[in-house]
Amino acid sequence: MNWRGRRAWGASLILILVAVIAALFYRQSRSPVDPPPSVAAVPAARPAATFVDESSCAGCHAEQAQAWHGSHHDLAMQEATDATVLGNFDNATFSKDGVRTRFFKRDGKYWINTDGEDGRPTDFEVKYTFGVEPLQQYLLALERGRLQAFTVAWDVNERRWFHLYPEERIDHRDPLHWTRPAQNWNFMCAECHSTDVKKHFDLSTGSYSTSWQQIDVGCQACHGPASNHVTSNSPGKQDFSLDFAAADATAQIETCARCHSRRSVISSDYRHGERLMQTHLPSLLTADLYFPDGQIRDEVYEYGSFLQSKMHAKGVRCSDCHEPHSLQLRREGNQLCTGCHNAGAPAARPSIDVSGLQHKDYDSKAHHFHEPGKPGSQCVDCHAPSRVYMQVDPRRDHSFRIPRPDISDRLGTPDACTECHEKRSAKWAAEQVAKWYGPERRQEVTVADAFAMTQGAQFDVSGAERASRSPAAQASPATAAVTPDRELQRIASDASMPAIVRASAIERLQAYPSEAALNVLQSATRDADPLVRMAAADAFTLFPPAQRAAVLPLVNDPVRAVRLAAITSAPPERLNANSIAEYERAQLENADQPGAHINIGNMRASLGRVAEAEAAYQTAIRLDETFSPAYVNLADLKSRAGDNGMAIAVLQAGLDAQPTEGPQTAALHHSMGLALIRERRYDDAIAELRTAAKQSPTDARYAYVLGVALYDTGKKQEGIATLEQALRRHPTDRDLLGALAAYARDAGDTQAAAEYMKRMSGASN
Numbered sequence: 001m002n003w004r005g006r007r008a009w010g011a012s013l014i015l016i017l018v019a020v021i022a023a024l025f026y027r028q029s030r031s032p033v034d035p036p037p038s039v040a041a042v043p044a045a046r047p048a049a050t051f052v053d054e055s056s057c058a059g060c061h062a063e064q065a066q067a068w069h070g071s072h073h074d075l076a077m078q079e080a081t082d083a084t085v086l087g088n089f090d091n092a093t094f095s096k097d098g099v100r101t102r103f104f105k106r107d108g109k110y111w112i113n114t115d116g117e118d119g120r121p122t123d124f125e126v127k128y129t130f131g132v133e134p135l136q137q138y139l140l141a142l143e144r145g146r147l148q149a150f151t152v153a154w155d156v157n158e159r160r161w162f163h164l165y166p167e168e169r170i171d172h173r174d175p176l177h178w179t180r181p182a183q184n185w186n187f188m189c190a191e192c193h194s195t196d197v198k199k200h201f202d203l204s205t206g207s208y209s210t211s212w213q214q215i216d217v218g219c220q221a222c223h224g225p226a227s228n229h230v231t232s233n234s235p236g237k238q239d240f241s242l243d244f245a246a247a248d249a250t251a252q253i254e255t256c257a258r259c260h261s262r263r264s265v266i267s268s269d270y271r272h273g274e275r276l277m278q279t280h281l282p283s284l285l286t287a288d289l290y291f292p293d294g295q296i297r298d299e300v301y302e303y304g305s306f307l308q309s310k311m312h313a314k315g316v317r318c319s320d321c322h323e324p325h326s327l328q329l330r331r332e333g334n335q336l337c338t339g340c341h342n343a344g345a346p347a348a349r350p351s352i353d354v355s356g357l358q359h360k361d362y363d364s365k366a367h368h369f370h371e372p373g374k375p376g377s378q379c380v381d382c383h384a385p386s387r388v389y390m391q392v393d394p395r396r397d398h399s400f401r402i403p404r405p406d407i408s409d410r411l412g413t414p415d416a417c418t419e420c421h422e423k424r425s426a427k428w429a430a431e432q433v434a435k436w437y438g439p440e441r442r443q444e445v446t447v448a449d450a451f452a453m454t455q456g457a458q459f460d461v462s463g464a465e466r467a468s469r470s471p472a473a474q475a476s477p478a479t480a481a482v483t484p485d486r487e488l489q490r491i492a493s494d495a496s497m498p499a500i501v502r503a504s505a506i507e508r509l510q511a512y513p514s515e516a517a518l519n520v521l522q523s524a525t526r527d528a529d530p531l532v533r534m535a536a537a538d539a540f541t542l543f544p545p546a547q548r549a550a551v552l553p554l555v556n557d558p559v560r561a562v563r564l565a566a567i568t569s570a571p572p573e574r575l576n577a578n579s580i581a582e583y584e585r586a587q588l589e590n591a592d593q594p595g596a597h598i599n600i601g602n603m604r605a606s607l608g609r610v611a612e613a614e615a616a617y618q619t620a621i622r623l624d625e626t627f628s629p630a631y632v633n634l635a636d637l638k639s640r641a642g643d644n645g646m647a648i649a650v651l652q653a654g655l656d657a658q659p660t661e662g663p664q665t666a667a668l669h670h671s672m673g674l675a676l677i678r679e680r681r682y683d684d685a686i687a688e689l690r691t692a693a694k695q696s697p698t699d700a701r702y703a704y705v706l707g708v709a710l711y712d713t714g715k716k717q718e719g720i721a722t723l724e725q726a727l728r729r730h731p732t733d734r735d736l737l738g739a740l741a742a743y744a745r746d747a748g749d750t751q752a753a754a755e756y757m758k759r760m761s762g763a764s765n
Contacts (some may be wrong), residue, residue: 049225049239051196051213056230061219067325073217075132076193077139080110084129086136087154087161094152094161097169101152103161112140112150117179119172128215130185130193132156134392139185140178145208147185151178155392164390173626173659181624186210187592192259195221199268201592206623208592222255222324224272242273244324247351249317250275253306256318257282261303262289266561268589277530277561282307284535285451285504291413293404293448294501296397299389305398307500314353334363337379369436375420385416404448405429411452447491447501453484453732454508484732485512489520492532502527503535510539512732518543522550530559537565545571555579568599572606580607594620594627605637613637625657628664632671639675648675666696670705682713693722700730708739716743734760 058065068074078084089103089110100121101114110126127147130137136154139147151164170176182188186208190197196213213220220226222244229239237243244252254276257263262283263276270279282303283289289298294308306312321330329336340346343361346354361367362379370376382403386394408415408426417429491497491505506524509517517539524536533554540551552574554566567575567583583603587596601616614637620630631654635647651672658665673688686709693702703726711719720743727736741756 046228049229049241050227051220051225052227052230054214054218054220054226057219057226060235064219064325067323068219071325071327072132073221073327076130076217077215078129079215080126080129080138085110085126085138086129086132086156087138088159092161094163096152096163096166097171099171101161110138112138112152114150114152114178115172117142117172130189135390142179144206145186145210147190147210148178149183149185149189151176151183153390157392162391166391171659175626175659175664181593184592187590191265193217196225199592203588203591203619206592217259222272240272244319249315249351252317252319253303253312257303260301262298262300263303265590266564267586275530275559277534277559279560281534281561282500282531284507284531285500286507287451287454291448292411292452293407293413293446294399294401294451295385295414296387296395301395302398304500308399308498309401310356311400313498314356315349315351320349320352334377334379337383338363341379381420382416385414385419387414403429403433404446405433407446407448411448413448447497447505450484450487450491450505451508453487454511485509485514485517488512489516492520492524499527499529499531503529503531506532506535506539510542513542518547525551525554530557530562533557533559534562534565537562537569540569545573549574572603592623594623594630597623598629598633601633601637605633610637610641626659626664628654628658628668630654631657632667635671635675639678644675644678648672648679651675661695663696666692666699666702669695670702673709674705677709682709686710686713686715698729700726700733700736704733704735704739707736711739711743719743732759 075084087103089105092103094101094103099115101112104111104113106123111123112126113121113123116122116124124140126138127141128139130139130149133156136156138150138153140150142148151170152161153164154160155162165176168174168176172179174180175182177183186199186201190199190210190212194212194215195218198211200209200211201207202209224240224242226239229235232239242251242255244255246252251273255272257276258270258280261280263280264283265279266277266281267279276282283300285294285304285308289296289300290304291297294305296305309316318324321336322328323330331339340348340352340354341357341362343359345359346352346357348354363372365372365377368377368379368382375381380396383400384396384398386396388394403416405415405417405426407413408418409430415426415429417432418424418426421429488505488509492502492509494502497505502524506521509520521536521539524532527533527536537551537554540548548569548571551566551569554562555570555575557563557566564583564586567579572580580603584600587600590596597616597620601613601620604610604616605613614634617630617634617637620627621634624630631650635650635654638644638647638650651668654668655665655672658668669688670692673685673692676682676685676688679685686706689702689706689709693699693706696702703722707719707723707726709719710716710722720740723736723740723743727733727740730736737756737760741753741760744750744752744756
C-alpha cells in the first residue's frame with residue numbers, strides 16, 4: 001500500500017467536490033405473483049450464500065490449494081511471527097529526517113521504536129506483516145482500532161530497511177506520516193489484503209472495529225461466499241454467482257480489477273458477479289496517474305492500462321496469461337505471447353477474436369531487431385515496459401502498446417527503447433524505428449497529442465517533461481491545425497476507441513464548455529459503457545442548470561457509480577427526496593473520510609440547508625484538521641451568508657493547521673485573497689493571490705484572478721504579463737483570452753484584441 005505524492009487541492013469560488021462516495025442501490029420490490037400450480041414441483045429458493053471457513057476447500061480442490069499456498073494472495077497479510085516476519089528486528093536502526101527508528105524483539109513479539117502521533121519516540125508492537133516480496137511492510141496499532149502501515153519497509157531482495165518517501169522530509173504533522181489517515185489500513189488497504197473485510201467505523205467515536213473472514217486473500221475473495229457450495233449434494237459452478245470461464249471475460253476481469261486497479265470504493269455492498277462500478281469507481285486516465293499516451297505514471301496497478309489494450313478489446317482475460325491460484329505466468333519468456341502471436345494458427349480460446357492477428361514469427365530478429373536472448377528481444381521489453389513503485393517494486397504496463405518513440409520525442413512520455421539505451425534519445429529511437437518500419441507510418445494526430453494539449457492544466461509535470469513540451473517540441477504537421485477541444489470531442493465520439501479513453505476525453509472536455517461539447521455529452525449519456533456515462537454525468541457540472549437537466553435520466557441508471565454522478569450533477573431542485581436521502585446515506589458508508597462529509601455539505605448547501613452544511617464541513621475538519629477543502633467550503637458558506645470576517649477567520653485557521661506550505665495550501669491562499677478583496681484590503685489580497693498562483697502554477701484560474709486583480713488595482717503591465725504567461729501554458733483558456741482581448745482593446749490595440757477574440761472563438765467551436 002502506498003499513497004504516492006502530495007494532494008494538490010484545486011481552488012474555486014464554487015464548492016469543491018473532493019470525493020465520490022456511492023449511493024446505495026435502491027431496489028424496488030416486485031409485485032407478488034400467483035404461485036405455480038404445483039409448488040412441490042418447484043425447487044425451493046436457495047438461501048443467500050455466506051462466507052465459510054475455507055479449511056475444507058483443499059479436500060476437493062487440492063491442486064488449486066497447493067498452487068495458492070505460498071502465493072502473494074496467501075501471504076498478503078499475516079500475523080507477525082518468527083515464520084512470517086522477514087525484516088531485521090535484531091536491534092537494527094534506520095534514521096531519516098532526524099528520526100531514529102529501532103527494530104527489536106521483546107517477550108517474543110516484534111516492536112518498532114519511532115516517532116508517534118505527537119512526534120515523540122514510542123514503542124509500537126508489530127501486529128501484522130503486509131506483503132511478502134519484493135518488500136514487506138508492517139502494521140502497527142494505534143488507538144481507536146486503527147492499524148497503520150509503517151512507511152519504513154523491508155527490502156526483501158537487498159535485505160535492508162528503506163523509506164517509501166526518501167526524497168521528502170516528513171514529520172509527525174505531515175499527511176504522509178505513518179500515523180496519518182493516508183497510511184490507514186482500515187480504509188486504504190484492508191479490502192484487498194484480506195477476505196470479506198467489514199470496516200465498521202463509528203463516526204461518533206472516530207473508532208474502528210474492522211473484521212475479516214480470512215486474514216489473507218482466500219478462495220472466497222474471488223469466487224464469492226461458498227456456503228451453498230459446501231452444503232450442496234452435487235457441488236459445482238452453479239453454487240456461485242459468477243463463472244470465470246464464461247465466454248464473456250467481463251466477470252473475471254472486473255473481479256480482478258476490484259483490487260488490481262486504481263479505484264475508490266463507492267459502496268461496501270460488494271456482490272461477486274455484479275459489475276465493478278456497482279461498488280467501485282475506477283480512475284480515468286488523468287494526468288496525475290497516466291502520461292498523455294496512456295502509459296502508467298503513478299501507482300495505478302493493471303486494470304486501467306489493460307482497458308486501453310487491443311487484447312482487452314479482443315476478449316483476452318487475466319487468466320490467459322496468469323495462473324489465477326499461484327499468480328505465476330502461464331509460460332516463460334516469449335512463449336507466453338507466441339501462444340497467440342505466432343506464424344501458424346493462433347492457439348487462442350474460441351472466445352478470443354483472432355481475426356486481426358498476423359501469422360508471422362514475432363520471436364525473431366526480423367521482428368524485434370535485437371539479438372535473441374539479449375535485452376530488447378523479449379516481447380515485454382518493448383510492449384510491456386516496467387515502472388518502479390514503492391522504491392523497489394517494478395510493475396509492467398498492461399496496455400501492451402506498440403512503442404512510439406516519436407511521441408516520446410515530442411511529448412516527453414516514457415520510451416521503451418531508451419529504457420535500455422539510456423545514453424540515447426527518443427529522437428534517435430524514433431529514427432531507428434523509421435528505418436525498420438518506414439518513415440511514413442503514424443503521422444496522424446494521436447490521443448496522446450490531444451491529451452498532452454490539456455495535460456499541463458491538470459498536473460504539474462516534472463521539469464524534464466515540462467522542458468520537452470516547448471512549442472517546438474510539440475509541433476508536428478499533424479497537430480499544427482488542430483485544437484484540443486475539437487480533438488477531445490472527436491475522441492469522445494469515436495466508438496472504436498476504448499471506453500476508458502473516451503471517458504477520459506469527456507473528463508478533459510470540462511475545460512472547454514461549448515455547444516459542441518454539450519452535444520457530445522448528451523450523446524454520451526446514452527452510451528452502452530457505464531464508464532462513459534459516468535464521465536458524461538460528471539462533466540455536466542460546469543453547465544447551467546437548464547442544460548444539466550439532460551443528466552436527469554441517469555439518476556435512475558442501473559449502475560450505481562453512474563447514478564451517483566448524475567445525482568451530483570443534476571439541478572438540486574429537480575431531485576426528489578428519496579434521491580437526496582439515498583445520496584447522503586451513501587456518503588456515510590465512508591464516514592471515516594472527510595471527503596464524504598464535504599459531499600454531504602455541498603449537497604445541503606445547494607439545497608439551502610446552511611446550518612446542516614456547516615455541520616458537515618465541521619465534521620470533515622474534525623476528522624482531519626489539515627483537510628484544506630473543508631476550510632475553503634466552510635469559508636465560502638460564511639461569505640455567502642454575509643459574514644466575510646468569519647470567512648477570513650476560517651481560512652486562517654485552515655492555513656494554521658497545515659504542516660507545510662505548498663500545493664495543498666494554494667486553495668486556502670486563493671480563497672483568502674478573494675475574501676480580502678471583499679474587505680478592500682487590496683495589497684494583502686494580491687499577496688495571497690500571488691502565493692496561490694506560485695504554489696499551483698498549473699491552475700489557470702489562479703493566474704487569471706491574480707492577473708485581473710493586478711490590472712484592476714493599477715498594476716496593469718504586471719497583470720497583463722501574468723495573464724500572458726498563463727496563456728502560454730493554457731493557450732485555449734477562454735477566461736485568459738477574454739481578459740487579454742479586453743485589455744488590448746482598452747489600450748487601443750485593436751489588432752491584438754481581434755487576434756485574442758479569434759483564438760477565443762476557435763476554442764469554443
